[in-house]
Amino acid sequence: MPQEKHFIWPHKDLLDVSQLSLEEVSHLLDTAEQFHEINQRPVKKVPTLKGKSVVLFFAEPSTRTKTSFDVAGKRLSADTFSLSSSSSSLTKGESLKDTALTLEAMNPDVIVLRHKANGAAQFIAERLDCAVVNAGDGCHAHPTQALLDNFTLRRAWNNEYKGKTILILGDIKHSRVARSNINLLTRQGVKVRLCAPRTLLPHTVHTWPVEIFQDLNKAMEGVDAVMCLRLQLERQQSGLLPDLSEYARMYCLTANHMDMAVEGAKILHPGPMNRGLEIASDLADCKNSRVLNQVSAGVATRMAILYLHATRKDKGV
Amino acid sequence: MKNLFIFNGLLRKKAVDILVSGSTIVSVTPHGEVPAPEDAEIIDATGLIVFPSFYDCHVHLREPGFEYKEDIESGLEAAAHGGFGGVMAMANTKPTNDSASVTEAMLQRAQQTWPNGPYLYPIGAATIGLKGEELAPMGELAEAGCVAISNDGVPVGGAEMFRHCMEYAATFGLTIIDHCEDPTLAKDCHMNEGEISEAIGVKGQPVVAESMQVARDILLAEFLNLPVHLAHISCKQSVDLIRWAKARGVKVTAETCPHYLLLTEKILNNYSTAAKVNPPLRSEEDRLAMKEAIKDGTIDIFVTDHAPHADHEKEHPIEGAPNGISGLDSAVALTWTQVEDGTISEDDFIKLWAEKPAAIFKLPLNTFAEGDIADFFLFDPKEEWKLTEDAMHSKGKNTPFLNTTLKGRVKAHWLGGTRIV
Ligand SMILES: [Zn+2]
Numbered sequence: 001m002p003q004e005k006h007f008i009w010p011h012k013d014l015l016d017v018s019q020l021s022l023e024e025v026s027h028l029l030d031t032a033e034q035f036h037e038i039n040q041r042p043v044k045k046v047p048t049l050k051g052k053s054v055v056l057f058f059a060e061p062s063t064r065t066k067t068s069f070d071v072a073g074k075r076l077s078a079d080t081f082s083l084s085s086s087s088s089s090l091t092k093g094e095s096l097k098d099t100a101l102t103l104e105a106m107n108p109d110v111i112v113l114r115h116k117a118n119g120a121a122q123f124i125a126e127r128l129d130c131a132v133v134n135a136g137d138g139c140h141a142h143p144t145q146a147l148l149d150n151f152t153l154r155r156a157w158n159n160e161y162k163g164k165t166i167l168i169l170g171d172i173k174h175s176r177v178a179r180s181n182i183n184l185l186t187r188q189g190v191k192v193r194l195c196a197p198r199t200l201l202p203h204t205v206h207t208w209p210v211e212i213f214q215d216l217n218k219a220m221e222g223v224d225a226v227m228c229l230r231l232q233l234e235r236q237q238s239g240l241l242p243d244l245s246e247y248a249r250m251y252c253l254t255a256n257h258m259d260m261a262v263e264g265a266k267i268l269h270p271g272p273m274n275r276g277l278e279i280a281s282d283l284a285d286c287k288n289s290r291v292l293n294q295v296s297a298g299v300a301t302r303m304a305i306l307y308l309h310a311t312r313k314d315k316g317v
Numbered sequence: 318m319k320n321l322f323i324f325n326g327l328l329r330k331k332a333v334d335i336l337v338s339g340s341t342i343v344s345v346t347p348h349g350e351v352p353a354p355e356d357a358e359i360i361d362a363t364g365l366i367v368f369p370s371f372y373d374c375h376v377h378l379r380e381p382g383f384e385y386k387e388d389i390e391s392g393l394e395a396a397a398h399g400g401f402g403g404v405m406a407m408a409n410t411k412p413t414n415d416s417a418s419v420t421e422a423m424l425q426r427a428q429q430t431w432p433n434g435p436y437l438y439p440i441g442a443a444t445i446g447l448k449g450e451e452l453a454p455m456g457e458l459a460e461a462g463c464v465a466i467s468n469d470g471v472p473v474g475g476a477e478m479f480r481h482c483m484e485y486a487a488t489f490g491l492t493i494i495d496h497c498e499d500p501t502l503a504k505d506c507h508m509n510e511g512e513i514s515e516a517i518g519v520k521g522q523p524v525v526a527e528s529m530q531v532a533r534d535i536l537l538a539e540f541l542n543l544p545v546h547l548a549h550i551s552c553k554q555s556v557d558l559i560r561w562a563k564a565r566g567v568k569v570t571a572e573t574c575p576h577y578l579l580l581t582e583k584i585l586n587n588y589s590t591a592a593k594v595n596p597p598l599r600s601e602e603d604r605l606a607m608k609e610a611i612k613d614g615t616i617d618i619f620v621t622d623h624a625p626h627a628d629h630e631k632e633h634p635i636e637g638a639p640n641g642i643s644g645l646d647s648a649v650a651l652t653w654t655q656v657e658d659g660t661i662s663e664d665d666f667i668k669l670w671a672e673k674p675a676a677i678f679k680l681p682l683n684t685f686a687e688g689d690i691a692d693f694f695l696f697d698p699k700e701e702w703k704l705t706e707d708a709m710h711s712k713g714k715n716t717p718f719l720n721t722t723l724k725g726r727v728k729a730h731w732l733g734g735t736r737i738v
Contacts, residue, residue, distance in 0.1 A: 095629075095632075095633060095637075096633060096634055096637070097629075097632055097633070115634075117633075117634035117635075117636050117637065118517055118518040118519045118588065118634065118635060118636065119517065119519075119587075119588035119634050119635060120634050122587075122588065123588070123633075123634050137518070138518045138519070138636070139518030139519075139520075140517050140518030140519075141518070173515075176518060179516070179518065202515035203510055203511070203515065203521075203523070204510075204511055204512045204515050205515070207512050
């Protein structure tokens with residue numbers, strides 16, 4: 001297992017990246033790096049978390065993140081249990097408090113929670129003794145996504161964040177991915193730019209430590225990476241956007257835009273992608289795309305997260 | 318007839334002795350000028366302030382329909398201990414107070430449980446079932462004992478409908494109280510729109526959801542030359558508009574609550590559902606504007622917007638928790654801070670809690686003149702006490718001030734010469 005340099009993980013829960021110091025992030029990503037190596041071996045399973053149980057409670061559907069956590073848990077030999085709103089009676093009109101108590105009664109070591117309510121993970125974490133990992137709460141935070149994005153960028157940039165520029169493109173207002181990434185990246189010295197129509201930006205975005213662009217061509221000038229966000233198609237019905245073809249015309253990332261960026265600039269997308277809407281199909285598959293690397297980074301990062309949180313108590317903390 | 322002699326209390330900063338006979342004030346004299354009558358009950362009020370009983374013109378007593386949150390008996394008990402001799406109860410009960418039978422049942426309940434007061438003054442609904450579609454029978458409601466009209470809880474969004482509500486209420490001499498909120502701008506919002514809401518991902522209500530409706534009401538009031546009373550004002554833009562309207566002579570009056578003077582949206586940083594209230598807690602700039610507005614009289618009265626809820630209802634993520642702060646127990650101490658910090662004078666304090674409410678809603682007022690109704694309470698401005706669940710008389714323990722130390726406490730309370738606390 002990962003070589004420890006007596007680093008005792010100080011957090012019971014992972015609720016948002018804002019709670020992590022840069023040193024802790026770096027330790028977490030170093031740990032993920034070692035798991036990433038394991039994932040390249042012919043036999044991808046280690047007994048590290050044998051006997052530990054991980055509950056995956058996804059009250060909001062997400063095949064991608066859930067599978068990623070499931071694979072991460074299984075590769076560490078943890079027992080993983082999935083509950084979802086469709087398959088369980090857990091969420092049928094039940095309050096989040098009762099759900100929490102039900103989950104607690106199953107005595108898990110870690111609960112991975114995705115929920116549409118902002119602060120849901122914090123709500124559960126305050127009431128339970130086991131570790132709670134936030135796998136996305138409302139529009140608030142998505143720390144594991146930000147950490148896996150960070151892992152991907154760290155590899156692409158050879159561990160040099162300072163002075164780099166990244167553009168986050170799309171529905172910032174409703175994006176927990178954007179919020180968590182902005183928090184972490186700006187602290188690491190990355191210059192963050194945002195580009196979106198005004199209806200998809202928060203009203204007080206001018207107070208954020210970012211640069212705002214409306215014009216995608218200008219926004220792309222000299223960037224080292226661009227992170228596309230998934231556009232929720234119902235934003236059109238809720239009056240935030242005109243027809244989607246206009247959105248695609250103004251804000252879909254294409255090869256022409258990439259010409260403005262620095263040579264070899266990387267493309268990220270949390271997935272699943274709406275090809276042709278927020279990202280041109282050929283770009284998603286081009287050599288600078290890191291979309292599939294993000295998926296494997298996701299498994300390694302989540303292995304590190306499960307490992308650090310499930311074994312914390314064993315170290316006599 | 319029983320006599321009561323209260324000596325050495327501070328009435329508008331002067332030490333006085335008050336003689337009460339039966340239900341009325343007989344005399345108020347400088348302390349020590351007249352001896353205590355032999356047969357009188359004698360109360361030493363040294364160090365205590367004498368206030369006329371206060372009015373809270375905006376409470377939710379939850380009965381009928383939601384007695385698990387609060388009922389008329391427990392609500393009036395909290396009022397009695399809070400220094401309130403009368404409370405005006407909003408109509409968002411179940412059934413809605415949109416007919417005489419509901420009004421009468423409420424009044425009967427108050428009469429049974431607190432025959433000597435605190436008094437309940439029901440507010441009738443503006444529209445049937447608060448649906449904003451058909452006018453409520455305001456004539457019938459006035460006859461049954463309603464003292465004002467309001468759709469508080471579900472504000473009337475349509476401007477034409479609200480115009481008709483104003484006109485129809487005026488027909489019966491009733492003032493309409495509006496909860497100013499544009500329903501489209503406020504839809505699905507759970508706190509103030511600003512840096513905090515956008516950091517924690519919660520959909521925020523912009524200040525214009527309130528101020529736009531304030532502007533609408535002011536313009537209608539001027540156009541119709543009718544009065545309108547604006548409920549729980551929370552932000553700078555609304556205050557600026559009200560100030561402008563008053564300067565033009567528009568018949569507009571307005572109220573605010575202790576929490577808008579003391580708290581900001583910052584407290585919701587941790588999804589604190591105890592501080593979830595509607596209108597939401599705003600920015601520091603708004604809070605300072607509210608203080609300015611109580612100082613210069615733009616805001617006419619204090620109210621609590623007493624909104625008790627059961628604990629299990631507030632114990633949810635912020636989106637799932639109801640709005641409201643339980644306010645009757647703590648409001649006088651919380652607003653006394655505004656006298657302590659020099660924002661307002663003691664006379665203003667009496668104006669905001671007693672004189673103006675009585676004037677706007679035509680309620681009886683004790684001015685301590687001979688023959689006035691003996692409604693008053695003794696207040697210790699120095700006593701520090703903790704607002705614990707046990708110290709609260711309301712069933713609702715939902716307040717962001719829970720377990721904080723307050724300064725200033727009601728020590729005794731008489732209504733019509735009868736001691737109720
Ligand atoms: Zn209201």
